[in-house]
Amino acid sequence: MQTFYHGLTQKARECLDTCAKGSFSELTIGKAEKLLDKIAENQSWFQDEAQQCHQTEEILEEVNALSTMIENLLHWIDQSAMFKEDERAIETAYKYQPTSSQPNSEGMNSGNTLKQLSLKEIIAQQTKTNDEVKQRLDTNESSLKDINDKMNFLLTAFDEQNTLNKMVELKLINLAAALPVATNIE
Secondary structure: HHHHHHHHOOOHHHHHHHHHHOHHHOOOOOHHHHHHHHHHHHHHHHHHHHHHHHHHHHHHHHHHHHHHHHHHHHHOOOOOOHHHHHHHHHHOOEEEEEEOOOOOOOOOOOEEEEEEHHHHHHHHHHHHHHHHHHHHHHHHHHHHHHHHHHHHHHHHHHHHHHHHHHHHHHHHHHHHHOOOOOOOOO
């Protein structure tokens, strides 16, 4: 019995000592066997709880993966929005506007002739576009911070739940080991 006991890990020895309500190594062989049988009977319950803890860890990993995917998607959306804004600015910069001061191909003022924007007008439009993009980016940054805060809260909650599950698991193991084993009396 001593060889068996000393071959266990420190945690397993502590668990056995707790179940034995003292030192497991001081039990008689008969009492030690009964205690080990009781622990073996209760083991199936422990395995169900361990599987539930593992599922909690898997959920936490899935949340982390989803968080990364959301961050990548939001980055792509920001890049796409900036590209579209730049595209609009370029289109606006090279756009022609109607004036009534230039003659048409027939030498007459038709009101439909075109004039290229001046550099000053292009810069003013680009500045306006840049300001609009900055406002949108600020709004997106605020939204991303909110999402990040919520994800951090969720991760913290999962960590706390996982810790609580492990504490409950250990207490239940100790309680289960302390319960008397039911015998079938016929």
